[in-house]
Amino acid sequence: MISQHLQDKLALLPDQPGCYIMKDEKGKILYVGKAKVLKNRVRSYFHGVHDNKTTRLVSHIRDFEFIVTGSEKEALLLEINLIKKHTPPFNIMFMDDKSYPYIVISKDPCFTVRVSRQVKNKKDTYYGPYPSAQSAYEIVRLINQIFPIRKCKNMPKQPCLYYHMHQCLGYCFKEIDNKVNEENRKAIRRFLDGDAKEIIDDLTKQMQQASDELRFERAKEIYDLIQAIEHVIEKQTIDFKDRASRDVFGWYEDKGYISFQGFFIRKGKLLERTLSIEPIYEDTMEAFVSYIVQYYQKNIVPSEILVPEGTPVEVLEEALDTRVHIPKRGEKKKLVDLVIKNAKEAHDQKFQLVFRKDKELEMANQHLSRIFHAKIETVEMFDNSHISGAYNVSGLVVFENGKPDKSQYRHYKLDGYVSDLDSMKEVIYRRYFRLLKEGKPMPDLLLVDGGALQINAAKEIKEMLDLDLRIAGLVKDDKHSTRALIDENLNEIPLNKEDPLFFLLTRMQDEVHRFAISYHRKLRSKGMTQSMLDTVSGIGEKRKKQLLKHFKSMKQIRLASVEQLSEVLPQDVALSLYQRLHEDDKQSIIPLKESKNG
Structure with missing residues (x-):
């Protein structure tokens, strides 16, 4: 039976193009669709006979909204944007919003050839898409090995290793004739179009010459290069004479x-x-x-x-x-x-394979719902990470129907460390106080990584905020492996290691741990970088920003010479920073007189 609420809304539907948004009882968006005639399309969901897949969607619908557009094209584009924004579970998403890699030849005279997943500058030349990122990177590696073109993303002030290996013409310190650049550009384009005969012929001559001069190692290097080129070319099938895209x-x-x-x-x-x-x-x-x-x-x-x-x-x-x-x-x-x-x-x-995976996930979700005598769709889980109380952080992961919803993941910087339980209380309070404040729905289940102590800590916040929130914990055995679920009343529910639910819960544990510790490492690395620069006399906030803006990363600062650092800093400060950055290098060198090998 269709509810009176839905019947009233169906009567308001216009006979115009637009998008419709289906929602469940919690107001969560289930599905976004577009229609040439909204009235006909939306009503079709609630009348007539449907197949199993549509019946399953309709069984969850408790409300809907619609947006009228000026044309079917506008409806289609709006539908795509709404799908991207809300990621509804009943819509098909393209590759989790990922894009294919392209090979890009930049527009500038001293051009570079690189792999990119984003089409940013239309003046650049793009080749692809390449179904395999590995293939794209392999082709770019070959191009950079064959042609003496610019390799550096940011132009250095002095020649690098590529110049000395004759794989770059030295764009960083001398002017190169533009005719040479254009000849290389045209040759690379021919190569990417599948024409490698000229390149292979030239390399074959080089290989023969190296062999005649008894430079067999060089001949073998060129032979391997020819083989790699032929391997790449073999993958490309020329099938159309018009060579259209x-x-x-x-x-x-x-x-x-x-x-x-x-x-x-x-x-x-x-x-x-x-x-x-x-x-x-x-x-x-x-x-x-x-x-x-x-x-x-x-x-x-x-x-x-x-x-x-x-x-x-x-x-x-x-x-x-x-x-x-x-x-x-x-x-x-x-x-x-x-x-x-x-x-x-x-x-x-x-x-x-896909069916079995989906079936196991469905069985795990059903088992979880049976345990708590309620429909469990949204599960949230926290994990804390710190080193002796320093860089105290927490990560939140959200699983919808057994699948991670990364759009809802959250990081938290926590206050001064007291104990793991206090950290848990803080992050739970902050998370659910905000949901209350913003009027957003609570999850169906909060999972804490621990037993009675952790559950009681979570319950304390639940009672403080008067939350309608179901809480459970994951208990580990002596080998630190999950062995049971524990509910709010501290009743243990054993988990069979062959049960799909066991694999789902351990996956959640692994994911929240990975997410929290990666954030902790990021902050710790950033803190170490800042503290190292702070220890050098003459470097304040302004000069730190100038250094990072100029060199882009701490790794590049460390690789810079005193002369390069002097481009940003006074000579004496540059020397002090260089010595500070390379203290560990000096300590790792064993003086000759102390060497055991004499």
Whole structure:
């Protein structure tokens, strides 16, 4: 039965395009969708017969909101932004908001070649996307090894090792003819386009010459380089004579899961990648369109996109401002069919693994709910980290339905250390006082890493703030391994190490420990850096900022010579800082007369 509240809201729906936002009983966003006609699309969820996936979504809906837009394109783009902002559990997200790596040739005359996941400067030249980051880095390494181009991100004042190895022309200390730069740039572009014949021929001559001169080690180095180039080139399949840039997308759905596949073609090079296999709770075509648009939020849009029959090309063309085509025959049609075939094969290969993982996670969540006789969806857990009370911090991790929700993770700098229990009280008070103040919902369960003492400490804050909060602890055995759950009444619930719930809880423990200790190490490292600079006479806050601005990091400050430090500091202060930074180096050197080896 549809509640009166939902019936009243359904009657208000307009016959215009827009986005709708489905919510559960706590007001949490479950799903974001877009519609050409809001009235028809939203009402369809609550009338008629649905498959299992849609039925599961509808069973959680207790409220919804809608936003009217001027067009279907605006609705689609708004949907993507809302999905990114709220990460609803019933929406498919593209690669957890990750993007593919590109190889970038910078625009400046003394250019660099590097790997980047962000398309920042449109004046730069981008090659990709590369399905494998390892492949992209391997190609960049080869380019920097073959061509004597600039390697340094920040230009130094004197020649570095690359210059002496003849892998750089010395841009840092002398002017290089722009014709040389452009010749190198064109050669690198040809290489990235798949034409390496000229490079291989030149290296082969160098190898033969080194061999004739009996420099066999050098000949072997060049031979290995040729092999690496041929290995990279072999991976690139030239499949189109027009050498156009186009992407091809397809999908395959079965048993409530959908597998996406994408072929990325740049200047005739075909790169293959299985994008994802996910459980699906929404309309298949809506998920497919949303997935494509999400992908291009962080990646370059090609001149043409090929999609299967039934895809709403007009919506995609308007949203992406490029040609979207459904091929009917010929090579392009074969390519779309091949993408779909790959999507099916990837689905068949990975389905059992993904399904088993999701099933175990579902069993763990159900077990947790049975233990506490309530629906447990949101679990929060804290961990503290310090060294003898110094750099006292805490980390909070949040799991939604057994999966980490990193958007809700939080770091805390704690007050002066008294005890671990006091630190726990402080962070619990700060977390839930803020949730109360902001009117946000409480988690279904607070897990503390410990037994009776930790639970009583958490209960003390719960009573102080009058919280509606369920608390439990994790008890360890003599080997410091989790053996049981303990509820607020200090009743132990044993955990079977073969139970999916045991693996879920230990994963939570590992994650919160990793998160807290990484923050602790970051603060400690920053504190050590600051304290080291503070010990040098003549360096105050202003000069510390100047040093870090000039050298970018403490590592670069340590690597700098006295002359380089003198560019920021007076000569005597630079010398003092250099000596302070290298005290440990001097202590590690064993004088010759003290050496055991004489």
